[in-house]
Amino acid sequence: xxxxxxxxxxxxxxxxxxxxxxxxxxxxxxxxxxxxxxxxxxxxxxxxxxxxxxxxxxxxxxxxxxxxxxxxxxxxxxxxxxxxxxxxxxxxxxxxxxxxxxxxxxxxxxxxxxxxxxxxxxxxxxxxxxxxxxxxxxxxxxxxxxxxxxxxxxxxxxxxxxxxxxxxxxxxxxxxxxxxxxxxxxxxxxxxxxxxxxxxxxxxxxxxxxxxxxxxxxxxxxxxxxxxxxxxxxxxxxxxxxxxxxxxxxxxxxxxxxxxxxxxxxxxxxxxxxxxxxxxxxxxxxxxxxxxxxxxxxxxxxxxxxxxxxxxxxxxxxxxxxxxxxxxxxxxxxxxxxxxxxxxxxxxxxxxxxxxxxxxxxxxxxxxxxxxxxxxxxxxxxxxxxxxxxxxxxxxxxxxxxxxxxxxxxxxxxxxxxxxxxxxxxxxxxxxxxxxxxxxxxxxxxxxxxxxxxxxxxxxxxx
Numbered sequence: 001x002x003x004x005x006x007x008x009x010x011x012x013x014x015x016x017x018x019x020x021x022x023x024x025x026x027x028x029x030x031x032x033x034x035x036x037x038x039x040x041x042x043x044x045x046x047x048x049x050x051x052x053x054x055x056x057x058x059x060x061x062x063x064x065x066x067x068x069x070x071x072x073x074x075x076x077x078x079x080x081x082x083x084x085x086x087x088x089x090x091x092x093x094x095x096x097x098x099x100x101x102x103x104x105x106x107x108x109x110x111x112x113x114x115x116x117x118x119x120x121x122x123x124x125x126x127x128x129x130x131x132x133x134x135x136x137x138x139x140x141x142x143x144x145x146x147x148x149x150x151x152x153x154x155x156x157x158x159x160x161x162x163x164x165x166x167x168x169x170x171x172x173x174x175x176x177x178x179x180x181x182x183x184x185x186x187x188x189x190x191x192x193x194x195x196x197x198x199x200x201x202x203x204x205x206x207x208x209x210x211x212x213x214x215x216x217x218x219x220x221x222x223x224x225x226x227x228x229x230x231x232x233x234x235x236x237x238x239x240x241x242x243x244x245x246x247x248x249x250x251x252x253x254x255x256x257x258x259x260x261x262x263x264x265x266x267x268x269x270x271x272x273x274x275x276x277x278x279x280x281x282x283x284x285x286x287x288x289x290x291x292x293x294x295x296x297x298x299x300x301x302x303x304x305x306x307x308x309x310x311x312x313x314x315x316x317x318x319x320x321x322x323x324x325x326x327x328x329x330x331x332x333x334x335x336x337x338x339x340x341x342x343x344x345x346x347x348x349x350x351x352x353x354x355x356x357x358x359x360x361x362x363x364x365x366x367x368x369x370x371x372x373x374x375x376x377x378x379x380x381x382x383x384x385x386x387x388x389x390x391x392x393x394x395x396x397x398x399x400x401x402x403x404x405x406x407x408x409x410x411x412x413x414x415x416x417x418x419x420x421x422x423x424x425x426x427x428x429x430x431x432x433x434x435x436x437x438x439x440x441x442x443x444x445x446x447x448x449x450x451x452x453x454x455x456x457x458x459x460x461x462x463x
């Protein structure tokens with residue numbers, strides 16, 4: 001079949017087709033007859049009959065992956081996904097919301113066993129269930145190229161967590177990023193996943209947001225963080241973690257030396273949880289990004305959290321959006337940063353807080369000590385956000401005017417900000433460069449407006 005040939009709809013499995021039964025020790029790869037016993041050092045299995053083995057597989061080693069996938073679809077009784085066929089040789093594959101089901105997932109897993117180009121696979125919201133997960137983890141133990149997998153919103157529950165946990169403990173794949181958001185994981189699932197991550201050293205990014213973890217699970221997560229030596233990014237947002245969980249997590253962070261990004265927004269840490277985090281920040285030497293937005297933290301908790309900023313030397317971004325704090329809490333935050341000559345803070349998000357003109361003047365003094373810092377607040381009291389922006393000239397017009405006067409291109413001005421003259425640079429470096437340049441006088445409101453226009457949504461400004 002040519003790639004341009006129309007295929008049948010790709011939403012669900014064919015009805016009335018019985019899937020081949022499988023056993024717990026089935027393999028995903030399609031092994032030829034009399035496969036070498038020394039293959040990857042794996043022991044010979046008790047039976048050569050596998051759930052995903054295709055009849056007369058020997059001939060398929062000499063044909064393309066498209067043919068292999070088409071035959072796999074026939075084997076498990078599903079309609080082929082045309083998008084998958086068209087993009088089999090790409091490094092990124094987005095199959096979110098395709099209605100694959102467990103059998104459709106199995107067919108794709110068969111085709112990916114020998115794939116050497118795909119790096120990122122998106123399978124969110126596909127009802128893949130336990131059987132689909134089994135197919136995927138078997139594939140991952142044979143495919144050494146796939147690095148990022150998104151299986152969010154598949155309602156995997158406890159049974160799915162068991163399969164994933166066993167897979168993670170083996171440390172046998174090249175996977176470094178795993179998204180498990182919205183899978184209805186509760187207490188037992190948290191315990192299994194945390195036990196696995198405690199011993200896993202390969203996974204660098206883990207997304208466990210939008211699940212149902214509560215305070216008891218905070219103890220499992222804290223213990224995992226104390227032992228894990230691989231995780232660099234952890235997303236626990238939109239769970240049910242309150243003050244008790246916050247204390248447990250903080251205890252785990254005391255021993256952790258690898259985690260750089262932690263998102264715990266949309267939980268319920270409260271003032272007690274903020275105090276625990278403040279104590280951790282005094283000595284933590286790895287966290288660079290911390291999001292504690294909407295955690296019911298008032299001024300009391302913000303002041304205690306601020307104590308940690310007086311000593312912290314690595315945190316660059318702190319998000320506190322939608323916590324019930326006011327300008328008093330905001331003052332304590334910037335005071336703490338000012339007191340710390342070694343502070344690396346670049347972004348402080350309190351964008352729901354109204355501040356006074358006196359606060360802004362004090363903030364200018366803090367900027368003089370820490371020129372890399374950018375504090376985002378809602379507006380100045382008595383001055384609407386719209387008016388506060390209108391009173392400053394359009395930054396692009398100022399840059400254009402400078403370029404015209406000096407007979408250069410606007411692009412040349414931007415490229416002059418980068419050491420190597422590249423077409424893009426990280427937002428934090430751009431902010432710092434724009435503040436330090438003296439060719440065009442721009443304030444932070446104007447620079448922030450520039451960043452909005454040039455932001456590529458990946459942490460860079462693109463000229």
